[in-house]
Amino acid sequence: MPDNVSRPGRLEQDAHRLSAIGDWTLPHYASLRDAVARVHEAESIDLERLGELDTSGAALLVDLLGPDTVRDVDRWAPNLPAERQALLRAVADASRSPLFAPPSPGGGPLAALAALGQTVERLARQQRQLIAFIGLTLSTLLVTLLTPWRWRITSLVAHVEQTGLNAIPIVALLTFLVGAVVAFLGATVLRDFGATIYTVNLVTYSFLREFGVLLAAILLAGRTASAFTAQIGSMKANEEIDALRAQGLDPIELLVLPRVLAMTISLPILTLVGMLSGMLGGALVCALALDISPTQFLNILQRDIPLRHFLVGMVKAPLFAFLVAVIGCLEGFKAKASAQSVGEHTTSSVVQSIFMVILLDALAALYFMEMGW
Amino acid sequence: MSERGEAIVEIRGLVNRFGQHVVHHGLDLDIRRGEILGVVGGSGTGKSVLLRSIVGLKRPDGGTVRVFGEELERLSSARRARVERRFGVLFQRGALFSSLNLQENVALPLIEHAGLSRADAERLARVKLALAGLPPDAARLNPAELSGGMIKRAALARALALDPEVLFLDEPTAGLDPIGAAAFDRLLLTLRDALGFSVFLVTHDLDTLYSSCDRVAVIADKRILVAAPLAEVEGTDDPWIRDYFHGPRGRAASQAARHHSSPNGEER
Numbered sequence: 001m002p003d004n005v006s007r008p009g010r011l012e013q014d015a016h017r018l019s020a021i022g023d024w025t026l027p028h029y030a031s032l033r034d035a036v037a038r039v040h041e042a043e044s045i046d047l048e049r050l051g052e053l054d055t056s057g058a059a060l061l062v063d064l065l066g067p068d069t070v071r072d073v074d075r076w077a078p079n080l081p082a083e084r085q086a087l088l089r090a091v092a093d094a095s096r097s098p099l100f101a102p103p104s105p106g107g108g109p110l111a112a113l114a115a116l117g118q119t120v121e122r123l124a125r126q127q128r129q130l131i132a133f134i135g136l137t138l139s140t141l142l143v144t145l146l147t148p149w150r151w152r153i154t155s156l157v158a159h160v161e162q163t164g165l166n167a168i169p170i171v172a173l174l175t176f177l178v179g180a181v182v183a184f185l186g187a188t189v190l191r192d193f194g195a196t197i198y199t200v201n202l203v204t205y206s207f208l209r210e211f212g213v214l215l216a217a218i219l220l221a222g223r224t225a226s227a228f229t230a231q232i233g234s235m236k237a238n239e240e241i242d243a244l245r246a247q248g249l250d251p252i253e254l255l256v257l258p259r260v261l262a263m264t265i266s267l268p269i270l271t272l273v274g275m276l277s278g279m280l281g282g283a284l285v286c287a288l289a290l291d292i293s294p295t296q297f298l299n300i301l302q303r304d305i306p307l308r309h310f311l312v313g314m315v316k317a318p319l320f321a322f323l324v325a326v327i328g329c330l331e332g333f334k335a336k337a338s339a340q341s342v343g344e345h346t347t348s349s350v351v352q353s354i355f356m357v358i359l360l361d362a363l364a365a366l367y368f369m370e371m372g373w
Numbered sequence: 374m375s376e377r378g379e380a381i382v383e384i385r386g387l388v389n390r391f392g393q394h395v396v397h398h399g400l401d402l403d404i405r406r407g408e409i410l411g412v413v414g415g416s417g418t419g420k421s422v423l424l425r426s427i428v429g430l431k432r433p434d435g436g437t438v439r440v441f442g443e444e445l446e447r448l449s450s451a452r453r454a455r456v457e458r459r460f461g462v463l464f465q466r467g468a469l470f471s472s473l474n475l476q477e478n479v480a481l482p483l484i485e486h487a488g489l490s491r492a493d494a495e496r497l498a499r500v501k502l503a504l505a506g507l508p509p510d511a512a513r514l515n516p517a518e519l520s521g522g523m524i525k526r527a528a529l530a531r532a533l534a535l536d537p538e539v540l541f542l543d544e545p546t547a548g549l550d551p552i553g554a555a556a557f558d559r560l561l562l563t564l565r566d567a568l569g570f571s572v573f574l575v576t577h578d579l580d581t582l583y584s585s586c587d588r589v590a591v592i593a594d595k596r597i598l599v600a601a602p603l604a605e606v607e608g609t610d611d612p613w614i615r616d617y618f619h620g621p622r623g624r625a626a627s628q629a630a631r632h633h634s635s636p637n638g639e640e641r
C-alpha cells in the first residue's frame with residue numbers, strides 16, 4: 001500500500017459527468033478538498049478510474065455527494081468492489097449527523113472586559129476558598145489532635161524527611177551565599193563612614209529578623225508547595241481522591257494534615273539553619289575582607305544583638321509554613337483531570353505561596369516596627 | 374500492493390522481564406498482512422507487554438522483533454519515526470491526551486504527520502469520531518468528561534486517524550455495551566476489508582474472537598501456546614484453552630457465532 005508510486009487523486013468534470021481519478025487518500029486530502037468544494041451539485045460520480053481509497057477519501061466523497069446518495073452506492077456504482085462499498089456506507093452513516101460543532105465565542109473589546117471581570121471574580125473566589133480551606137484544615141486538625149489513635153506518624157515523618165531534611169543543603173548553601181553578599185554590600189557602604197564594624201550588625205539583624213525565614217520559606221514554596229500540588233493534583237486526575245472518599249476516608253486528614261504538619265515542623269528548623277548559615281557567610285566575608293575575626297564577630301553578636309530579633313524571625317516560620325502548605329494542597333485539589341490543569345495549578349501554587357509569604361512578611365515587619373520589637 | 378499473508382511483524386525468541394519477574398521467554402509470533410490476529414491469555418500473562426515490545430515502547434531483554442522486515446531498535450530515529458507512523462495503537466486505558474479535546478486528540482496526528490491544516494484535520498477527526506460511534510457533540514469534550522466506553526471509542530478513532538497499516542488494539546471492546554461491541558466488530562471488518570490493514574487485537578471478548586479474528590494466538594507459560602485459526606485453537610489439548618473456549622461463556626459465544634453465520638451467510 002505505501003511504497004507504491006501514488007497517483008495523486010483528482011476530480012474531473014466533463015459533460016456533466018464527474019469522475020474520481022487516482023488515489024483518494026490522506027496525502028492528497030488538501031487538494032481534493034479544494035476540488036470538492038468547487039463542485040456545487042453532484043448526483044453521482046464515476047469511480048471506474050479510482051485508485052486507492054481510504055477513510056479520508058471516502059469522507060470527501062460523502063462531502064461531495066451527500067450521505068444519502070453515498071448510502072445507495074450500489075445503485076450508481078455497481079462495479080465498485082464490495083469492500084469499498086462497505087467503507088463508503090460506513091463513512092456515510094457516520095457523517096449523517098451534522099459534523100459541525102457550534103463555533104466557540106469570538107473576541108472583541110467586550111470579551112476582553114468580560115475576561116477582566118472573570119479574572120477579578122476568580123481572584124476573590126480564590127481568597128474565599130483559601131480561607132475556607134484553612135478553616136477546614138484547622139478543624140480537622142483539632143479533631144485529629146483529640147484522637148491520638150488517628151495520628152499518622154509514619155506519613156508525617158516521611159514528609160518531614162522530604163520537605164525538611166532533604167532541603168537542608170540547598171537552604172544552607174543559598175543563605176550562606178546571600179549572607180556573604182549582604183556582608184559585602186555592608187562593607188562597601190559602611191566603609192565610607194568608617195563604620196565597617198557595623199557590617200556584623202547588618203548581617204545578623206537581617207538574617208535573624210528577615211532573611212533566614214524569608215529565604216527558607218520561599219525555597220520551600222518553590223520546592224515543596226509545587227510538589228504538594230502536583231501530588232494531590234495527579235491523584236485527583238486519577239480519581240484517587242474520589243476513591244478515598246468513597247471508602248469513607250477523609251482526604252484532608254490523610255493527605256493534607258501530614259503535609260501541613262510536616263511543613264510546620266520543617267520550616268522553623270530550616271529557618272534556624274538559614275540564620276546560622278547566613279551569618280556564617282557574613283562572618284567569612286568579615287574575616288577575609290574586613291579583618292573582623294570570628295571571635296570578634298561572635299562577641300559583637302553576643303553583646304549587641306538582643307534575643308528578641310531571633311524570636312521575631314522564628315515566630316513567623318510556622319505561620320509561613322502553614323500558609324505555603326495549605327496553598328500547595330488546595331491548588332492540588334482544585335486541579336482538573338488534565339495534565340495541563342495540573343501544570344497550571346502547580347504554577348499558581350508557587351506564585352501564590354511566594355506572594356503570600358512576602359505580603360505577610362511585609363505586614364509583620366510593619367507590626368513589629370510599630371511595636372518597637 | 375504487497376501480497377496478503379506475508380508476515381509484516383516477526384517475533385523470534387522474545388524475552389521480556391521486569392527485575393526477577395520473567396514475562397516472556399522464547400516467544401515466537403507472526404502478524405501477517407491483512408489478517409486480524411486475536412491475542413488471548415489470562416490477566417497478567419503479558420499481552421500488553423507484548424504489544425508494547427512490538428511497537429517499540431519496551432526494549433526486549435532478548436530475541437528480535439522485526440516490523441516490516443526491520444528491527445526498530447537498530448533504525449535511526451528518523452527512519453524509526455517513519456515506521457512508527459504506519460502503526461495505530463489503542464492503549465488499554467485509552468491514553469488520550471488529557472489537555473486536548475477529542476477532535477484535537479484525533480486531529481493531532483493528522484496535522485503532525487499528514488500535514489493537514491487545522492480545519493481540515495478537525496473535520497476529518499469528527500468523521501473518524503463518528504465512525505467510532507461517538508455522537509457529534511462529543512467532539513469538543515475533554516477526555517476527563519467521557520464515560521469509560523466513550524474513552525475506548527475515542528482512542529479507537531485516534532488509532533485509526535492515519536489509516537495505519539498495522540492496528541494494535543488492547544482490549545478495544547472492554548467497557549463497551551454489547552451493541553457497541555458488535556458495531557465495533559463490524560467496523561473493524563469493514564475497514565480491514567477496504568483498507569487491507571493488519572490488526573493485533575488483544576481481547577477477552579469471545580464474541581469478537583468468533584466474529585472477527587482470522588487467527589487466534591494464545592499466550593500462556595510466557596510464550597505463544599498456539600497461533601492458528603480459531604477452529605484449530607479450540608481443538609488444542611491444553612487445560613487453559615479447554616476452560617477458555619469450552620467454559621460456559623465460550624460455549625455460548627461459539628453457539629451464537631455458529632447460529633449467526635449458518636442461516637444467513639451474508640453477515641460477513
Ligand SMILES: Nc1ncnc2c1ncn2[C@@H]1O[C@H](COP(=O)(O)OP(=O)(O)OP(=O)(O)O)[C@@H](O)[C@H]1O
Pocket residue numbers: 391396414415416417418419420421422423465
Ligand atoms: N512497567 C512494569 N513494571 C513491572 N512489571 C510490569 C510492568 N508492566 C507489566 N508488568 C508485569 O508484566 C506482567 C504482564 O503484564 P501485562 O500488562 O502485559 O498483562 P496483560 O496480559 O495485558 O493483562 P490484562 O489482560 O489484565 O491486561 C504482569 O505480571 C505485570 O505485573
Ligand SMILES: [Mg+2]
Pocket residue numbers: 420421422465543
Ligand atoms: Mg493488558
